Amino acid sequence: MLRFGLPRFVLPAFVLFALLGLAPAGPARADVTGLRATPSTISPNGDGQRDRTVLSWTVAGGVADSIHITVRRSGSNPLLAPLRTFLLTARPVGRDSLEWDGRDGGGSLLPDTLYSVRLTERDNTGAIVAEAVVAVELDTTAPPVPVIAGPADTAVTDTSYAFAGIAAAADTVILFRAGVPFDTLAVDLESQSFGINVRLAEGDNLLAVQSYDRGYNFSPQTTAINVRYVNTPDLASLRALPDKFSPNGDGILDSTRVTATIDAPTSRLSVVIRKGALVTNAEDTSLPVTVLNDAPAPAGAHVFVWDGRDSVGTVVGDGAYFFRVFADSQDVSGAAIPSRVRRTSAVTVDNTPPAAPTIASPAPARTIRGSVILRVKTLFADSLFTRRDGTLISHVATAAIATTDVSVPLAFGDNAITFQASDLAGNKSAVAGPFIVRFETPVGFHAPERFGRGDAFAVNLTAPARSVVIELFTLRGQPVRRLFSSQSSSRYELPWDLDDDAGRSVGDGPYVARLRVTFSDGSVEESKAAVVVVK
Amino acid sequence: MIGRRGSRLVLAAALAGTVAGLPTPRSAAAAPTAAFERPGGGPRAAAIGGHSIVLPDDDYALGANPARLAFAGRSASAQYDRIDPAVDLWRGRVGLSLPIGGEITEPLQTSRSHRAALGAALDVLNLTLIEGSGYRESAATLGFAAAPSAILAFGVAGHYERATSDADLIAAHAWGVDVGMTIDLADHWSAALAVRDALGRVTFDGGDDEDRAAEMTIGLAARAHRFWQAEADYVFQRNTTSALAGGVEIHVLPGVLDLRGGVSREMLGPARIIPSAGAGFTVDHLRLDYAYRSDPDGGMNSQHQVALGVRF
Numbered sequence: 001m002l003r004f005g006l007p008r009f010v011l012p013a014f015v016l017f018a019l020l021g022l023a024p025a026g027p028a029r030a031d032v033t034g035l036r037a038t039p040s041t042i043s044p045n046g047d048g049q050r051d052r053t054v055l056s057w058t059v060a061g062g063v064a065d066s067i068h069i070t071v072r073r074s075g076s077n078p079l080l081a082p083l084r085t086f087l088l089t090a091r092p093v094g095r096d097s098l099e100w101d102g103r104d105g106g107g108s109l110l111p112d113t114l115y116s117v118r119l120t121e122r123d124n125t126g127a128i129v130a131e132a133v134v135a136v137e138l139d140t141t142a143p144p145v146p147v148i149a150g151p152a153d154t155a156v157t158d159t160s161y162a163f164a165g166i167a168a169a170a171d172t173v174i175l176f177r178a179g180v181p182f183d184t185l186a187v188d189l190e191s192q193s194f195g196i197n198v199r200l201a202e203g204d205n206l207l208a209v210q211s212y213d214r215g216y217n218f219s220p221q222t223t224a225i226n227v228r229y230v231n232t233p234d235l236a237s238l239r240a241l242p243d244k245f246s247p248n249g250d251g252i253l254d255s256t257r258v259t260a261t262i263d264a265p266t267s268r269l270s271v272v273i274r275k276g277a278l279v280t281n282a283e284d285t286s287l288p289v290t291v292l293n294d295a296p297a298p299a300g301a302h303v304f305v306w307d308g309r310d311s312v313g314t315v316v317g318d319g320a321y322f323f324r325v326f327a328d329s330q331d332v333s334g335a336a337i338p339s340r341v342r343r344t345s346a347v348t349v350d351n352t353p354p355a356a357p358t359i360a361s362p363a364p365a366r367t368i369r370g371s372v373i374l375r376v377k378t379l380f381a382d383s384l385f386t387r388r389d390g391t392l393i394s395h396v397a398t399a400a401i402a403t404t405d406v407s408v409p410l411a412f413g414d415n416a417i418t419f420q421a422s423d424l425a426g427n428k429s430a431v432a433g434p435f436i437v438r439f440e441t442p443v444g445f446h447a448p449e450r451f452g453r454g455d456a457f458a459v460n461l462t463a464p465a466r467s468v469v470i471e472l473f474t475l476r477g478q479p480v481r482r483l484f485s486s487q488s489s490s491r492y493e494l495p496w497d498l499d500d501d502a503g504r505s506v507g508d509g510p511y512v513a514r515l516r517v518t519f520s521d522g523s524v525e526e527s528k529a530a531v532v533v534v535k
Numbered sequence: 536m537i538g539r540r541g542s543r544l545v546l547a548a549a550l551a552g553t554v555a556g557l558p559t560p561r562s563a564a565a566a567p568t569a570a571f572e573r574p575g576g577g578p579r580a581a582a583i584g585g586h587s588i589v590l591p592d593d594d595y596a597l598g599a600n601p602a603r604l605a606f607a608g609r610s611a612s613a614q615y616d617r618i619d620p621a622v623d624l625w626r627g628r629v630g631l632s633l634p635i636g637g638e639i640t641e642p643l644q645t646s647r648s649h650r651a652a653l654g655a656a657l658d659v660l661n662l663t664l665i666e667g668s669g670y671r672e673s674a675a676t677l678g679f680a681a682a683p684s685a686i687l688a689f690g691v692a693g694h695y696e697r698a699t700s701d702a703d704l705i706a707a708h709a710w711g712v713d714v715g716m717t718i719d720l721a722d723h724w725s726a727a728l729a730v731r732d733a734l735g736r737v738t739f740d741g742g743d744d745e746d747r748a749a750e751m752t753i754g755l756a757a758r759a760h761r762f763w764q765a766e767a768d769y770v771f772q773r774n775t776t777s778a779l780a781g782g783v784e785i786h787v788l789p790g791v792l793d794l795r796g797g798v799s800r801e802m803l804g805p806a807r808i809i810p811s812a813g814a815g816f817t818v819d820h821l822r823l824d825y826a827y828r829s830d831p832d833g834g835m836n837s838q839h840q841v842a843l844g845v846r847f
Contacts (some may be wrong), residue, residue, distance in 0.1 A: 477833020
């Protein structure tokens with residue numbers, strides 16, 4: 001080797017590179033992969049639907065010198081001459097394709113059967129480099145006319161019709177209504193059947209079907225059958241509103257109403273009121289109260305109002321009642337059929353007003369804050385109305401048995417606060433109150449003596465101050481909390497969250513508050529007061 | 536055979552063991568009440584630091600350390616504390632102690648001890664609230680002490696309290712139990728341990744049921760008979776050291792005039808120093824005690840306590 005004058009390391013390096021797969025590359029070799037025929041079934045009958053297939057493949061790694069594509073009948077002797085041959089040379093890298101129209105080399109249409117398409121890539125020496133085969137089926141035979149199951153013409157009262165049949169040698173059927181296609185279905189290849197629930201329009205529905213196979217060979221359309229839909233009254237579900245009412249003549253929720261909607265005329269629309277609980281599957285123990293309607297009715301919505309009276313005009317007692325509604329149906333000939341569907345909706349008659357609200361703790365006679373929070377108890381009420389001097393302040397929803405904290409904004413001077421409860425049936429309780437709360441801002445150091453969460457110390461001065469500090473101590477002198485305001489004002493409000501300076505909640509009990517007011521001229525005034533914390 | 540000195544060492548060891556085994560007072564996380572907090576011990580204890588539990592030898596032992604009732608003899612007292620006139624804060628108290636067992640004082644023992652003793656007291660506190668309403672706390676306390684020997688005693692006291700007010704919706708009731716023990720370690724040394732409100736609850740009407748903050752005090756006292764006596768106290772509350780206190784009583788005219796002085800370092804919240812001083816005058820069986828405390832950082836500049844007691 002050294003005789004060729006190569007350096008000593010060339011050979012070992014070449015061996016090493018070869019072993020590592022890094023040896024210098026030779027000329028690029030083409031590789032053909034991914035042969036496909038799209039579609040794989042064609043019907044070259046000149047109808048424009050699947051008359052030819054596209055054979056496609058991918059050339060990679062370099063230009064393919066020579067590609068041979070041959071078509072033979074599937075299963076035929078490969079030594080015989082192919083029916084069709086394509087010879088392609090110097091095919092570039094990338095996806096490549098050609099079309100085959102189902103004809104042989106002489107231009108004659110080949111018969112329906114399965115064909116084998118073979119692609120062979122050869123190099124410049126004629127050696128086979130790559131090979132692939134796909135199958136292409138020629139099918140120019142249309143499937144037979146489908147057969148529709150069931151009678152040719154029929155009348156039904158349901159809007160849904162089971163449309164089914166047999167579509168031999170087909171893959172898909174097209175459904176027609178009055179000659180217009182409206183749906184396609186896949187045919188079950190094993191049973192060759194199809195089926196669908198068709199939603200019918202009122203009146204005649206001319207239904208027909210046509211099938212086709214994978215080669216897009218279409219069968220003739222069947223003769224249409226006529227399915228006549230006869231609409232009969234169906235009663236929609238109903239709901240009485242309000243479901244609680246108080247027929248006491250006070251103008252508030254004195255009646256309830258229900259809307260019965262039928263989609264076709266009926267010979268009998270019955271609306272009755274019965275007393276008792278709604279009947280499910282148990283024995284009906286309800287008692288008839290009154291009949292609101294028992295007569296033919298046209299299609300549409302019908303509103304029935306019940307004013308809480310029985311058949312002789314007496315207001316019924318409190319309790320549970322329900323509407324029971326049904327509409328007779330009819331058959332396809334128009335004969336009446338007693339309704340099997342009875343719709344119900346429960347209502348409650350409640351003429352009993354809720355108890356008057358009470359306040360859990362007495363309202364303060366006077367306060368130094370601009371609002372007061374009152375804890376109000378209600379019983380069997382759904383709403384609580386709060387009025388101040390006759391003006392509605394708030395309207396809040398409450399539970400049946402509830403204690404509600406109501407914040408009432410106050411005006412200067414005396415405030416007359418009243419409460420009234422109401423229930424869902426519109427019954428109003430007696431008015432509770434008035435509770436008189438006087439709002440004033442007297443000069444001095446003030447706070448609620450029973451100091452709770454949300455309360456504040458108020459400092460009202462005759463002259464503006466520079467800052468105020470309130471220090472809180474236990475009765476044994478333990479410092480608890482320091483409250484501070486550096487705003488210049490003559491009126492301060494310092495809330496205490498009942499936490500100490502370390503952020504821990506303080507215990508209930510008496511606390512001494514030492515107030516230090518620093519005025520603009522630097523003078524300081526000090527005073528003390530005591531409160532009792534009750535959380 | 537264990538001698539007298541040896542038996543006291545055994546008792547001291549028992550005391551230390553008891554201290555170590557005491558339950559930890561309840562934590563402050565439960566927001567213990569601020570109501571019904573009464574300093575015990577009267578003017579004499581207030582003048583020597585305010586936390587004395589070893590030296591009380593009269594009916595004030597009931598509030599300071601019920602075990603000391605065994606060393607109280609027959610005594611009664613009436614007390615008035617003027618705490619803060621700005622909020623009309625004052626306290627009043629009457630108390631009584633009665634030995635119910637035989638005297639077991641040993642020869643040369645400077646304190647007189649009885650086998651068992653009872654104590655009772657009524658306390659009131661008055662406070663005027665911010666809008667002028669009155670607020671009052673009252674308590675009735677009953678205690679019992681038993682002394683297994685002349686140098687060792689145990690005691691327990693129970694108290695029931697009520698709070699009332701002219702203001703609407705301010706009322707409370709409470710109960711508590713105090714326990715304590717005391718021991719003479721040597722001829723001139725004594726020690727004691729007391730837990731105030733070891734058990735107890737407070738309930739304000741409309742409020743939550745709250746714990747009372749248990750307060751454990753360990754005290755050590757030394758005395759030179761007819762000359763002086765002094766005490767140092769360590770107070771533990773809310774899982775932390777809450778106070779260190781100490782004071783001395785000098786018998787200027789033995790049996791007639793005592794002068795007292797003390798200081799307390801209160802450590803709950805910002806630490807503050809409270810100096811105290813006082814005097815006691817004894818005439819025959821009557822004794823008049825006075826104490827002064829100044830706590831400006833605690834919002835109470837000058838506090839005066841005066842009590843009249845009698846031994847019978």
